[in-house]
Amino acid sequence: MTTNREERFTQLVLAHGDVLSRYFQRRHHDADAVSVDDLLAEVLAVAWRRFDDLPADAELLFLFGIARNVLANTRRRSGRRAAITSRLRPPGPSPSAELEAIGDLTVRAALAELTPTDREILLLATFEGCDPTECATVLGISTNAASIRLSRAKQHFAAHLHAADPESFPVDVTGAM
Amino acid sequence: MTEPTFDHADALDRLRAADPAAVLAPVSSDRLARFARTAMTPPTSRFTHARYRLVAIGASVTSAAAVMAGILALEATGPALPVLALSSRTVGAAASYAPAAHAMAGDMVIWGSFDITKGQDFTATGGGAPAVELTSGSNSPSSVIAAIAPSVGLSGSITQQDQVSIPGITQSANFIMGDPNAANIQASDQGGTISWSYTASTPPVVTTPAVGGDAAGASTSDAGPAPSDQDAITAARAVLDAANGGALASSGLQIGTPVTTDGSSDVSVQFPILAGGLTTDLVDYVDVGPNGVILSASGTVVNVGRSVAYPTISADDAVATITAQAAAQAAQEGVTTTTAPSTQTTTETSGTTAVPPSGVGAGAPLGAAPTPATTPPATTETTAPSDSPPAVATPPVYTVVVDHAVEQYAVNTLADGSTWLLPVWILQGTSNSGAGTPQTPGWERQVIEIDPQYVNLAPRAITY
Incomplete structure (x- = not known):
């Protein structure tokens, strides 16, 4: 017999499960x-x-917070495994999982230039659609800090994209942002 | 003034187009329902030697605590100092700007266990040190922005940005001068301290005159040479002096020796903030470009409020605290579940560890929240339930030799939202995996230096 609590949880999973699955698809590393x-x-x-x-009103953000920690734990474990296997074979290039998942090489190159924290908040805002306040909740930082990081991440990403592909992303002489 | 810049919208459109999940079919409802049923299936409880040892250790610790509590209750002669009720929200503006090296300090929760030993003898006698409350004093986010603006050549009105209310999450009001996507100064009140930041127009190359000039409206063009370290320090210090006004000088805190990092066309300057000559985790950052133009800056404006002297534990006791904590964790072996009730030894968000308070000799709680916290409880688990039974593996044992202990101050937020600098022991050492492989970048933990009977911990937020 299904209890009310179980029914509510099932509804939660039906509502957010796909979003969470996509969150991991974007960040999953084949070597994980x-x-x-x-x-x-x-x-x-x-x-x-x-x-x-x-x-009640921030269930998805809470789930993102859990997902972020699950991913971090998984990568720590993968890192330890890699440390062991690296003694058996020469280490190859190891881009981050987010970069592995993205096929656009120019975007990958631009993202690779960002710091991990800048990359994380940029992906949260762009892919998951989080605003600075929601990013702040997921990352456990102040809204002010999230806003600053996001602004910087956008600036740096655009600049690096320009550097990687100046023809597609010329300088905007109008100054329009 | 025309500003050559980059179009965010195009760049973000390109990023969205590269979304690897965009082309994936939605997960079906049936499949999600199966995930939900799996998650709700109770895990099988197994009897293991690890669990037995955990129970045995727990019983020993409980009985020892009871004996100690009895002894202390009989003595009960200490001064009635207030208990510091630490909040789950210990990451304030200052902490978020602290060096990454400190962020690793809280990472005690890791698959595996630690075998911790002392590499040398540390001082075995405690002492005393003040806990220092940080306040905004007469400053406000708007006043700080107004003070900084002339030093970076920015002007305009100051507005409050919209905030979205999330239950259980306290958000500070954020104020801004300028364009959020271009040159701007932002500031917010982080429970008494004023966190601020400045970002120049994108991106990092400017050719206009230095501090005091029209830096904010500077044009981006060919890169010039990076300034000398001394010029960068001078330019950076001018911004910090503008931000702090007289606050820092009258607070008893000092700006320490700056540390520079040279880039190809800029110099990043870090200014550590000192308290009583000791390092704190408050750090101000200024990035200086060609001709001394300020490219970005961030920091915290503080005033000192109350100062309460507490008895402190020795470095030897701090190592013993960490060792006991590691032993308790080792008893759990592969299945690690750490909940952080207010009376349990645990790690804090800021990487600080404290031992449980006995409550004896302690006065009224200081910084206790007026209402119960509504933030999600703290748990940490490394079990991975899935459709198939998880593989059983032997957790690694990390051998840690503690060879260094230094006193420092760390920013902590109390349950009532007030912000305090608390004295901590920074323990550092070497770490080797079970195979003897040295771990980098080494091992570091913080332990609150204040006598644990005056410290009360609260669960962490949105961690598990």
Whole structure:
């Protein structure tokens, strides 16, 4: 028999599961040795245990926060595995997972020039559609700091995109932003 | 003035077009429902030696704590100092601008366990040190912006940006002068301290005159040579002096020796803020371009409020605290679940660790929240339930040798929103994996130096 709590959780998963899956698809690394489904399952398992604590109007942000930590833990584990295997074979180039997932090489090059924190907030804003306040909640920083980081990330990304592809992204002499 | 710049909209459109998830089909409802059922399936409870050891250690710790509490209750002769009720929200503006090296300090939650030993003898006697409250004093975000504006050649009205209210999350009002997508100064009140930042017009190459000139409206063009370190420091210091006014001088805090990092066409200058001669995790940053033009800057304006002297633990006790914590974690082996109730030894958001308060000899709580916190509870788990049973692996053991302990001040937010500089021990050492591989960049933890009976911890926010 399905309880009301279970029904509400199922509705939560139906509402946000696809968004979370896409969050991981954008950041998943083939070398992570876990699938996107595993990552999603781990987030939902934590969310179920903390279901009563989910803020009513910020459920997705809370889930993003969990997802971010799941991904970080997974990469720490992958990093330790890589440290072991690197003794067995020469290390190759290791772009970040976000870069691996993006096929546009010019965009990849521009993103690669950003710091991890700038890249993270830019992807949250662009791909997940978070505004600075929501980014601040997910990242655990102040809105002011998020706003500053996002503004800088956009500026740096545009500048690096210009550097990587000056013909497609010329200087805008009108000054329009 | 015409400003050659880059079009964000085109760049972001290109980024959106590169979204790897855009072409994926939605996850079906049936599949999501299966995920939900899996998540709601209770995990199988297993008896393991690790769990047995955890229970045994827990019983030992509880009995030892009870004995200590009894002894302290009998003595109970200490001064009635207020208990510092630490908030789950310890990351203020200052902490968010702190060097990355400090961010690693809180990362105690890791798959595996630590075997911690002392590499040398540390001082075994505690002492005393003040906890210092930071306040905005007579400053406000608007006044700080107005003070900075002339130094970077920016002018205009100051407006408050719209805020979205999220239950359980306290957002500070953000004020801005200028265009949020171009040259602007922003500031907000972070619970008493004023966090500010300045960004020049995009991107980082300007040719107009230096500080005091029309830097904000400077045109972007060919890169000039980076300024000398001394010129960069002079230009950067002028901005900080404008931001701080007389606040810093009257607060008892000092700006420490600047540290420069040279880029191809700019110099980044970091100014550590000192308290009583000790390093704090307050750091002001200024990035200076050709001709001394300020490209970006950020910092915190503070005044000193209350100052309360507390007894402190020794470096030896700090190492013992970390060692006990590591032993408790090791007992959990591969399955690590750390919840941080207010009476449990844990790590804090800012990477600070404190041991549980006994409450004896302590006065009324200082900084206790007027209402219960509504932030999500703190948990940390590394189990990974999925459709198939997780693989069982042996967690690695990291061998840590603590060979360095220094006193420092760290910014912490109390449950009532007030901001304090608390004395901490910074413990540093070397770390090796089970295979003997040295870990980089080394090992570092913070332990609150104040006697634990005067410190009360709260759960962390949005972590698990």
